[in-house]
Amino acid sequence: MTILLEIKGLTKKYNAGTVALDGIDLQVKSKEFIAVIGPSGAGKSTLLRCINRLVEPTSGSIDFLGQRVEKANSRDLRHVRSQIGMIFQHYNLVSRLSVLENVLHGRLGYMSSIAGVFNRYSEEDKKKAIALLHKVGLENEVYKRADELSGGQKQRVGVCRALAQQPQLILADEPIASLDPKSSAVVMDAIHRNCTEQGIACLVNLHQVEVAKQYASRIIGIKNGKMVFDGPPEALTDYHAALIYEGKESQMYQQQVAEEQPNPTGRKYA
Amino acid sequence: MKIPISHKATKRNQRLFFLVMIVLFVPCLFYLNLSATQFAEGIARIPDIAKQFLQISLDDLPKLLTELLTSVIIAFLSVVISVIVALLLSFVIADTTAPNRHVAKVLRVIVVVIRTIPTTIWVLLAVASMGFGSMAGVLGLLFPTTSFLIKSFTAQIDEAGKDSVEAIRALGGTWWHVVCNGAIPTLYTTFLALIAFNFEMTVAETVILGMVGAGGIGVLLQEYISYYEFAPLLMGILVVFITLFLLEMMTNQIRKRLNSQAR
Ligand SMILES: Nc1ncnc2c1ncn2[C@@H]1O[C@H](COP(=O)(O)OP(=O)(O)OP(=O)(O)O)[C@@H](O)[C@H]1O
Ligand SMILES: [Mg+2]
Numbered sequence: 001m002t003i004l005l006e007i008k009g010l011t012k013k014y015n016a017g018t019v020a021l022d023g024i025d026l027q028v029k030s031k032e033f034i035a036v037i038g039p040s041g042a043g044k045s046t047l048l049r050c051i052n053r054l055v056e057p058t059s060g061s062i063d064f065l066g067q068r069v070e071k072a073n074s075r076d077l078r079h080v081r082s083q084i085g086m087i088f089q090h091y092n093l094v095s096r097l098s099v100l101e102n103v104l105h106g107r108l109g110y111m112s113s114i115a116g117v118f119n120r121y122s123e124e125d126k127k128k129a130i131a132l133l134h135k136v137g138l139e140n141e142v143y144k145r146a147d148e149l150s151g152g153q154k155q156r157v158g159v160c161r162a163l164a165q166q167p168q169l170i171l172a173d174e175p176i177a178s179l180d181p182k183s184s185a186v187v188m189d190a191i192h193r194n195c196t197e198q199g200i201a202c203l204v205n206l207h208q209v210e211v212a213k214q215y216a217s218r219i220i221g222i223k224n225g226k227m228v229f230d231g232p233p234e235a236l237t238d239y240h241a242a243l244i245y246e247g248k249e250s251q252m253y254q255q256q257v258a259e260e261q262p263n264p265t266g267r268k269y270a
Numbered sequence: 271m272k273i274p275i276s277h278k279a280t281k282r283n284q285r286l287f288f289l290v291m292i293v294l295f296v297p298c299l300f301y302l303n304l305s306a307t308q309f310a311e312g313i314a315r316i317p318d319i320a321k322q323f324l325q326i327s328l329d330d331l332p333k334l335l336t337e338l339l340t341s342v343i344i345a346f347l348s349v350v351i352s353v354i355v356a357l358l359l360s361f362v363i364a365d366t367t368a369p370n371r372h373v374a375k376v377l378r379v380i381v382v383v384i385r386t387i388p389t390t391i392w393v394l395l396a397v398a399s400m401g402f403g404s405m406a407g408v409l410g411l412l413f414p415t416t417s418f419l420i421k422s423f424t425a426q427i428d429e430a431g432k433d434s435v436e437a438i439r440a441l442g443g444t445w446w447h448v449v450c451n452g453a454i455p456t457l458y459t460t461f462l463a464l465i466a467f468n469f470e471m472t473v474a475e476t477v478i479l480g481m482v483g484a485g486g487i488g489v490l491l492q493e494y495i496s497y498y499e500f501a502p503l504l505m506g507i508l509v510v511f512i513t514l515f516l517l518e519m520m521t522n523q524i525r526k527r528l529n530s531q532a533r
Contacts, residue, residue, distance in 0.1 A: 042432065050441055054436060054439065078442045078443075078444065079442065080442075081439075081440060081441060081442035082441065082442030083442075084439070084440075085441065086440040086441065088436070088437065090433055091433075092433040092434060092436055092437035092453050093434070093435045093437070093450055094432075094437075094451070094456050094457045095456060096456060096458060096459070097455050105437070105438060105441065105443075105451060105452075106441055108441060108442065108443040108444075108451060109442025110442075110449045111439050111447075112444075113444045113445075113446035113447065114446075115449065116443065116444065116446065116447045116450070116451055117446050117447065117450040119451075161430055161437075161441070162441075165441055165442075228426060238409070
């Protein structure tokens with residue numbers, strides 16, 4: 001297996017002074033399905049966002065397929081990003097566009113400004129996008145507007161958009177944190193199945209240890225910006241989990257809490 | 271003794287506030303030489319003026335309507351131009367989409383400066399350089415209208431546009447992709463509602479600004495006032511009132527439809 005991503009000494013200090021990441025070293029090989037767990041505020045989102053530089057790292061090096069991401073100019077950065085799909089907790093779809101248009105956005109990274117702005121997607125891309133939607137069970141939603149869908153359906157569109165990039169790596173930042181258990185399973189299945197079939201490596205932030213153990217080929221535990229666990233799911237015992245969530249035990253059961261309070265932050269996801 | 275219930279510091283502040291108001295009010299009254307006799311005389315004249323007002327004349331109606339049309343056209347033109355300029359600049363200024371932070375900062379300061387200068391001053395400046403007429407009206411309105419739109423647009427981009435902007439950026443889109451494929455479709459209805467609101471405001475403004483020489487119906491109204499021609503003045507006021515009322519209803523309708531569309 002080739003090394004896809006190599007992170008060395010990655011540190012991120014936010015302006016406010018919080019050290020979100022404190023010297024992370026991480027190697028991701030192709031086809032790995034890695035779950036990142038850790039308590040709230042541990043730095044999981046920051047880690048994923050540093051990889052495609054939605055957040056600028058403070059120091060350290062990020063090597064993606066031989067390209068130094070942290071030093072890349074804007075053109076090279078675009079090229080790197082086009083090969084890395086991203087799935088967001090709040091789906092981040094363009095709500096007024098059709099489902100198909102949202103999936104086709106995955107092709108923008110390979111298109112010129114003019115071609116993208118005037119929606120000149122190739123017929124080939126359109127066919128592939130529709131096929132992806134069929135695959136995740138959204139064949140009847142292709143021409144619906146994105147904001148007409150349920151949360152679980154929206155996230156499947158998000159997954160298709162990432163897959164449409166034909167990426168080498170997918171970053172998923174708590175893809176199921178706003179979903180009920182049933183939709184969560186559908187979404188996680190869609191991510192896992194497609195990544196495995198197409199040999200895409202995946203880094204997925206999760207709150208629930210059980211879900212991480214169920215899908216991941218490798219688990220990483222992060223706490224206070226430091227990596228505190230790195231190993232196969234079998235090696236992650238209750239002891240380790242407790243250690244990672246020490247003092248924040250309640251967060252291990254995030255999903256159950258979320259069920260009782262479907263709308264804890266006051267935002268509407270449905 | 272009764273039990274106190276209020277927050278002491280808050281109450282003290284409130285008392286102080288009202289005291290200062292009263293203390294300031296008295297010297298202000300004397301400063302402006304407001305006299306009771308002048309007030310009484312004015313009141314006495316009201317029935318007389320009302321009588322003159324009530325002789326509505328339709329004679330000037332065609333003239334009023336053409337001038338009204340001019341006013342609306344002035345407003346329309348300045349809003350259209352402002353929308354184009356504001357759309358281009360908003361995405362350069364908004365934090366979420368700014369391609370260059372320093373450029374954004376400089377532009378933002380310029381917009382603030384433009385906004386602190388009242389519309390009337392802009393029109394007077396335009397009148398001074400262009401001469402009386404519609405040209406001055408459009409030019410003078412351009413600055414405040416554009417800066418208003420830029421301020422509202424950027425606020426929306428930074429608030430409602432963040433998520434889709436982030437998504438397009440993450441998948442390797444160019445700045446144009448981020449703006450045209452991500453932000454604009456997301457903000458389309460919000461922008462339309464803002465533009466409708468702005469148009470309504472600008473029409474009301476052109477009526478007033480006509481009085482300082484910016485062309486349109488305001489010029490006529492100003493003439494009537496200075497020659498004490500109350501009959502056509504009332505007609506003019508009515509025409510303006512009806513237009514603004516209809517416009518308000520229309521923009522409300524537009525906004526409602528947009529909202530129901532966006533759900
Ligand atoms: N934009 C920001 N500005 C300043 N501080 C930030 C910013 N984003 C995150 N932080 C801080 O960095 C730390 C790590 O945040 P991060 O979002 O990476 O945590 P997380 O592990 O994803 O948490 P969660 O599970 O709640 O999503 C936190 O202390 C947070 O307050
Ligand atoms: Mg997070």
